[in-house]
Amino acid sequence: MTQTLTVKNLTAHYGTTKVLDDLSLSVGAGELVSLLGASGCGKTTTLRLIAGFLEPTSGSITLGTKDLTKLPAYRRDIGLVFQNYALFPHLSVLENVGFGLKQRGVAGSDREKRARAMLERVGLTQLADRLPGALSGGQKQRVALARALVIEPPLLMFDEPLSNLDAKLRIDMRVEIRQLQRANGTTSVYVTHDQEEAFSISDRVAIMNAGRIMQLDTPEALYQRPANAFVARFVGFENLVPMNVVGRDGDAVTAEAPGGTRLSLNQDRFGAIPDSFVLATRADGLVVSADPAAEGIPATPGLRTYLGRAYQYQCETAAGKLIANGPLSAPLEPGSTAKLVPVPDQCCVLKEG
Structure with missing residues (x-):
């Protein structure tokens, strides 16, 4: 029984x-x-x-x-x-x-x-x-x-x-x-x-x-x-970025990362977002982009690793070292200028630091 x-x-x-x-x-x-x-x-x-x-x-x-x-x-x-x-x-x-x-x-x-x-x-x-x-x-x-x-x-x-x-x-x-x-x-x-x-x-x-x-x-x-x-971290979220909410409009939330970068998040996707939180992503949750108009975290790519399906970059940012992936079609050189664009479906909001 x-x-x-x-x-x-x-x-x-x-x-x-x-x-x-x-x-x-x-x-x-x-x-x-x-x-x-x-x-x-x-x-x-x-x-x-x-x-x-x-x-x-x-x-x-x-x-x-x-x-x-x-x-x-x-x-x-x-x-x-x-x-x-x-x-x-x-x-x-x-x-x-x-x-x-x-x-x-x-x-x-x-x-x-x-x-x-x-x-x-x-x-x-x-x-x-x-x-x-x-x-x-x-x-x-x-x-x-x-x-x-x-x-x-x-x-x-x-x-x-x-x-x-x-x-x-x-x-x-x-x-x-x-x-x-x-x-x-x-x-x-x-x-x-x-x-x-x-x-x-x-x-x-x-x-x-x-x-x-x-x-x-x-x-x-x-x-x-x-x-x-x-x-x-235990289940593989390499990137933990501290964020502070600086604006709210219904479910739309504007949050600021270290260095002043502002990102738009929606509470329909993440649930209630507190005034201070941590945005957690795996490498797949940040995409390296050379587009200066992209909404993302300014970054300087460092070591580039070939993964077969993508390139992975060790990036220096105002929030510390972050790991992000980029497309095979547009490899970036170490020391270049880039943005790390969050992929909402690959991110989560942690209410504890």
């Missing part, structure tokens, strides 16, 4: 160092939420707290109506998939998959039937009698996934499960994990440092930094509408 995971005001310390800071998170029944961030951001600590391997300093963890906060790990009934597989080397594939069922007192005949059925689902029926040492990395990860799913846990947790696999196998495995998770409808938490992996596999993603969730949203919303400068 699928259940909702609720984490409230979770704080944790390693010695005197605070590693989680009043973190709250809700994962809906049957939903897969990824915790994404750089090493040391708190994502693995969050997983270990939910799993019962660490105790929080404060806060609570509930699964459905069951309070997990003080329960030992073995009583939480959580399925776990680790990056190092954690298979028993002396047990066969079939015995590894059935191990959790054995611990729960499932009879031998029923245990084998359920384990074989799960091996069939992950495409490993023919390897049931092999030892883990005879398997490839991808096969080992399938065994670990089958072992976690066969106990039919109310919560499934993944700790960097694909980091030991090569690039192509990682792509194949994340598709398989997502398909199995959806078929089972198991509430899941997935820890990774890989943005593409998190975005491709998740219903929602929590981007973490310094023990806090900076934004929890769908992959589409994170990529297109980051909530703050940290998330914007």
Whole structure:
């Protein structure tokens, strides 16, 4: 039975160092939420707290109506998939998959039937009698996934499960994990440092930094509408330009960038625009133009890089160094005069600097 995971005001310390800071998170029944961030951001600590391997300093963890906060790990009934597989080397594939069922007192005949059925689902029926040492990395990860799913846990947790696999196998495995998770409808938490992996596999993603969730949203919303400068930079917005509103006429807003450049923005596109904000763009969101009449940020192009579909320029402006793309048909020389013209559909307004 699928259940909702609720984490409230979770704080944790390693010695005197605070590693989680009043973190709250809700994962809906049957939903897969990824915790994404750089090493040391708190994502693995969050997983270990939910799993019962660490105790929080404060806060609570509930699964459905069951309070997990003080329960030992073995009583939480959580399925776990680790990056190092954690298979028993002396047990066969079939015995590894059935191990959790054995611990729960499932009879031998029923245990084998359920384990074989799960091996069939992950495409490993023919390897049931092999030892883990005879398997490839991808096969080992399938065994670990089958072992976690066969106990039919109310919560499934993944700790960097694909980091030991090569690039192509990682792509194949994340598709398989997502398909199995959806078929089972198991509430899941997935820890990774890989943005593409998190975005491709998740219903929602929590981007973490310094023990806090900076934004929890769908992959589409994170990529297109980051909530703050940290998330914007994390998802690839290279350019953050501070702006001040100097005029309003209905939904039309005139804003000024450093150096006095004025740009016209429309609140129909960006939503309510505060008096001070940050205009965030990727390189695709600024187009380098040699037209002196263009409405854009005056710039001096520097290093030019060929991308195949466009040239990319490192540009000096009054707002600092900005990265912008320009058409292949009109390359500009370093040191020339240019304007960086924002592409509205490729920009977003951040209400926080």
